[in-house]
Amino acid sequence: xxxxxxxxxxxxxxxxxxxxxxxxxxxxxxxxxxxxxxxxxxxxxxxxxxxxxxxxxxxxxxxxxxxxxxxxxxxxxxxxxxxxxxxxxxxxxxxxxxxxxxxxxxxxxxxxxxxxxxxxxxxxxxxxxxxxxxxxxxxxxxxxxxxxxxxxxxxxxxxxxxxxxxxxxxxxxxxxxxxxxxxxxxxxxxxxxxxxxxxxxxxxxxxxxxxxxxxxxxxxxxxxxxxxxxxxxxxxxxxxxxxxxxxxxxxxxxxxxxxxxxxxxxxxxxxxxxxxxxxxxxxxxxxxxxxxxxxxxxxxxxxxxxxxxxx
Amino acid sequence: xxxxxxxxxxxxxxxxxxxxxxxxxxxxxxxxxxxxxxxxxxxxxxxxxxxxxxxxxxxxxxxxxxxxxxxxxxxxxxxxxxxxxxxxxxxxxxxxxxxxxxxxxxxxxxxxxxxxxxxxxxxxxxxxxxxxxxxxxxxxxxxxxxxxxxxxxxxxxxxxxxxxxxxxxxxxxxxxxxxxxxxxxxxxxxxxxxxxxxxxxxxxxxxxxxxxxxxxxxxxxxxxxxxxxxxxxxxxxxxxxxxxxxxxxxxxxxxxxxxxxxxxxxxxxxxxxxxxxxxxxxxxxxxxxxxxxxxxxxxxxxxxxxxxxxx
Numbered sequence: 001x002x003x004x005x006x007x008x009x010x011x012x013x014x015x016x017x018x019x020x021x022x023x024x025x026x027x028x029x030x031x032x033x034x035x036x037x038x039x040x041x042x043x044x045x046x047x048x049x050x051x052x053x054x055x056x057x058x059x060x061x062x063x064x065x066x067x068x069x070x071x072x073x074x075x076x077x078x079x080x081x082x083x084x085x086x087x088x089x090x091x092x093x094x095x096x097x098x099x100x101x102x103x104x105x106x107x108x109x110x111x112x113x114x115x116x117x118x119x120x121x122x123x124x125x126x127x128x129x130x131x132x133x134x135x136x137x138x139x140x141x142x143x144x145x146x147x148x149x150x151x152x153x154x155x156x157x158x159x160x161x162x163x164x165x166x167x168x169x170x171x172x173x174x175x176x177x178x179x180x181x182x183x184x185x186x187x188x189x190x191x192x193x194x195x196x197x198x199x200x201x202x203x204x205x206x207x208x209x210x211x212x213x214x215x216x217x218x219x220x221x222x223x224x225x226x227x228x229x230x231x232x233x234x235x236x237x238x239x240x241x242x243x244x245x246x247x248x249x250x251x252x253x254x255x256x257x258x259x260x261x262x263x264x265x266x267x268x269x270x271x272x273x274x275x276x277x278x279x280x281x282x283x284x285x286x287x288x289x290x291x292x293x294x295x296x297x298x299x300x301x302x303x304x305x306x307x308x309x310x311x
Numbered sequence: 312x313x314x315x316x317x318x319x320x321x322x323x324x325x326x327x328x329x330x331x332x333x334x335x336x337x338x339x340x341x342x343x344x345x346x347x348x349x350x351x352x353x354x355x356x357x358x359x360x361x362x363x364x365x366x367x368x369x370x371x372x373x374x375x376x377x378x379x380x381x382x383x384x385x386x387x388x389x390x391x392x393x394x395x396x397x398x399x400x401x402x403x404x405x406x407x408x409x410x411x412x413x414x415x416x417x418x419x420x421x422x423x424x425x426x427x428x429x430x431x432x433x434x435x436x437x438x439x440x441x442x443x444x445x446x447x448x449x450x451x452x453x454x455x456x457x458x459x460x461x462x463x464x465x466x467x468x469x470x471x472x473x474x475x476x477x478x479x480x481x482x483x484x485x486x487x488x489x490x491x492x493x494x495x496x497x498x499x500x501x502x503x504x505x506x507x508x509x510x511x512x513x514x515x516x517x518x519x520x521x522x523x524x525x526x527x528x529x530x531x532x533x534x535x536x537x538x539x540x541x542x543x544x545x546x547x548x549x550x551x552x553x554x555x556x557x558x559x560x561x562x563x564x565x566x567x568x569x570x571x572x573x574x575x576x577x578x579x580x581x582x583x584x585x586x587x588x589x590x591x592x593x594x595x596x597x598x599x600x601x602x603x604x605x606x607x608x609x610x611x612x613x614x615x616x617x618x619x620x621x622x
Contacts, residue, residue, distance in 0.1 A: 183502055
């Protein structure tokens with residue numbers, strides 16, 4: 001029996017529906033809807049798509065949105081001044097600086113920028129104080145992707161307490177916060193990475209496996225305990241025909257989509273895992289929509305915590 | 312063959328010896344030695360002992376130390392004012408408010424106080440910004456006990472990269488930072504806790520097992536993969552004769568110490584584990600001295616980063 005596919009779009013709709021009344025209450029109290037501003041530096045094509053989706057969803061949810069565009073030759077100083085102005089703008093509840101920044105800004109530009117965002121407006125949850133609150137189990141902004149995975153598990157009634165959870169990947173944005181959130185929900189959590197020995201056998205310990213690596217089809221069926229819950233965080237664009245044929249050998253429909261378009265999105269989890277897992281998030285349509293839904297939830301929360309500037 | 316005992320006192324001496332030149336350099340630059348102030352609220356007998364040991368070690372290391380005593384009826388406001396004054400005192404490099412605070416101060420008093428300590432003087436590493444820096448692999452103050460365990464592993468040439476490490480306990484002060492530090496050193500890390508199912512079998516996966524639970528002798532030989540490195544963070548005073556006899560059945564010498572004194576210190580690791588482990592930290596004399604040594608190291612580091620008030 002193939003795995004049950006966990007429908008991220010449906011869960012994301014539920015999350016957004018639950019925000020409707022909260023958005024109305026913010027409108028009533030502040031005299032304006034929750035406000036999200038995205039700062040986009042340069043013109044990376046993938047970032048353009050992500051930003052467009054975020055703005056569209058926020059607008060459809062009844063929030064006020066704005067996009068601040070800066071050229072790819074912007075200096076870190078200008079970017080920090082932009083963030084500071086948004087920190088001081090009472091109509092902006094949430095600030096998101098789209099990652100990655102252009103390489104020309106230097107290695108530590110992102111960290112400087114994330115450090116500069118007011119903790120009260122840090123809806124991406126990337127500032128050190130947000131990371132600290134998460135580690136200390138305190139209320140704060142949690143990075144959207146791992147927060148979305150937890151919402152998915154909750155809303156699909158997937159038990160976590162007492163389960164073995166394995167997270168592949170230890171990034172600050174996904175892997176580590178994911179591990180901390182699963183720990184908070186009383187899973188026994190293992191974090192794996194590129195230096196893990198015999199990764200497939202460690203992953204086979206998992207009742208819940210979260211893959212956040214960034215390599216198409218990396219997690220093959222031999223990583224999976226039969227019946228496990230498999231959460232695929234990766235979104236990788238495959239353009240190589242040989243790779244696509246290998247990955248999609250068992251899925252002729254998707255292979256024909258690849259052959260038509262010349263590219264296809266593949267998660268970190270190999271498509272054949274569907275035969276071994278108990279439940280699986282598809283790519284696309286799994287974790288992706290949840291990331292955006294949690295950005296909305298974080299922005300609404302920031303607005304709820306914002307001081308009423310009219311009073 | 313019984314486990315090799317890892318000598319925490321010897322490693323702590325090494326750490327302190329390595330600080331000598333750095334302390335001299337601080338003296339030369341600032342015209343004064345590194346300064347540590349401990350705030351002790353109330354008169355908890357165990358805290359009195361801990362504080363005395365910390366102050367004594369700091370003094371012997373050539374630092375300037377001071378103790379601020381507040382009565383157990385002190386208000387949180389007074390305590391926060393005390394911390395604020397120390398934040399603003401240029402002669403104080405490190406501030407440590409001894410935990411636990413008297414219960415009368417309320418549940419969130421400790422967190423309020425740790426939040427109030429300037430991140431630049433947070434030598435205990437308990438503030439959210441310190442926790443965030445640790446989660447983000449950035450330079451900051453790391454809680455002394457887990458930092459000491461890492462020093463022990465390093466200085467005893469115990470390889471960590473690629474090993475399975477299991478941490479029992481998920482406190483903000485030991486368990487979680489321990490897991491993050493082992494992860495940073497490229498171990499594959501599992502965090503266990505009271506809701507973990509079949510704890511002994513999860514622990515038997517460990518090449519390196521860290522016990523931070525607070526229950527005397529909880530980790531019995533069936534938790535141990537033969538030859539594993541076992542780090543015992545617990546320091547529990549046993550006063551019950553029946554319990555002491557059970558724990559020390561194989562160690563008649565220590566049992567006679569108990570019978571003479573009416574109490575004995577036992578770690579979280581059962582004394583009989585010495586027959587199964589490859590390497591083991593004793594209690595006392597294992598992790599304890601390292602905790603204090605790392606407090607010294609953190610204070611010297613705070614002084615090194617302090618602005619020269621004379622220039």
